[in-house]
Amino acid sequence: MSRRRRAEVERRLEPFVSWVELDAARAEAAQAETGDAFPFTLPCVAALGQRLALDPFVTFFVGENGSGKSTLMEGVAVALGYNAEGGTRNFRFVTRSSESSLGKCLRVARSHRRPRTGYFLRAESFFNAASYIEELDREPAFAPPIIDSYGGRSLHEQSHGESFMALVRNRFEVSGMxxxxxxxSALSPxxxxxxxxxxxRHCLHGSQFIIATHSPLLLAYPGACIYQLSSQGIQKTSYEETEHYxxxxxxxxxxxxxxxxxxxxLEGGTPGEASSTELDRALATLRALADAGERKG
Structure with missing residues (x-):
């Protein structure tokens, strides 16, 4: 391998962001200012007192509903300069003031290599981002319509899944964050x-991804770093060890x-009658079946 080629490969391996951690002083000040301990009481946020290393290519956050995945994703996005509700670093819209103070309390380690572009795709507010694009395009401008960089067709005139993929195919570029x-949530298998x-395709051209997901299909990405968020904090895990798999x-x-x-x-009961204990017991049985199947395999 030539020296020039080696240097190019090494640059691609260097992540745009190598780690993230919680600044304790900022977190304490934020709680004093807002009078609210959330989100710092979340175990996954408390665990950020120690640096969390990010993979140069793909890092996954997985966990049950309420484990803090979306809160953590929003915090990292805001710390990197993205709008809390999604979009590029140039998006500045607010439809509901629900942003936590976490983003202002995180330190992120950026390398000298800078992404050419980037995007924060947030499923729950993607409709609002699409509306913001249309609002910007209604304003007089000399530049081409913004929607052209999303495929040229209104995202609202496509299904949820189609608009997601239109974004990925058209807006994502090489060497992006x-x-x-x-x-x-919007995509079929x-x-x-x-x-x-x-x-x-994008990772082969120097891009870096941070993804919160429940999908066992997406989690199968080869070589990805997977972090499990739980009541115990954040633990690194393998694909086969995730409950999703x-x-x-x-x-x-x-x-x-x-x-x-x-x-x-459930036979003979009425809707809503089953207790949470019964549901927990049933889910525990499913997990036991999964464990038994792995031992048998």
Missing amino acids: YLLDEPE TRQLELLREIR RVTRSFLERPRESLSELFAG
Whole structure:
């Protein structure tokens, strides 16, 4: 390998952002200013007292609902200069003031290599970002319409999944920094596989991704760093150790047995009558089935 080629490869391996951590002094000041301990009481946020290393290409955050994935994604995005509701670093719209103070309290380690472009894709507010694009395009301007860089067709005139993929295909460029918060919410399994291909294509050209997801398909990206967010904080894990993989695999291998366990005790009852204890017991059984299947395999 030539010296020039080696230097090019090494530059590609250097992440735009190598780690993130919580600044304790800023966090304390933010709580004093707002009188609100949230989000600093979240175990995943408290765990950021120690630096969290990011993969040069793909880092995943996984965890149950309420574990803090979206809060963490928003905080990292804001710390990197993105709008809390999504978009590029130039987007500055607010439809609902619900941004936490986390972004102002994070330190991020940027390398000398700067991304050519970037985007924060937030599934829950993507509709608002699409509306903001149309609002900007209604204003007089000498530059081409912004929607041209998204494929030229209104994102509102496409299905949720189509508009997501239009963004990825047209707006994402090489050597970019991309933060995706639960992108699978709008995508069919086939479209998720297409997204995996797009992620791979961009990583081969020097891009970096941070993704919060529940999708066992997306989590299969080879070589990715996966962080599990839980009541214990943040732990690095493997694809096969994630509950998303284990439960999905167990269900697909034994759908009837899994459904029988899940529906146990519901016959003769009324909607809403089942207790949370019964549900927890059923889910625990599904997890046990997954564990048994792995041992058998």
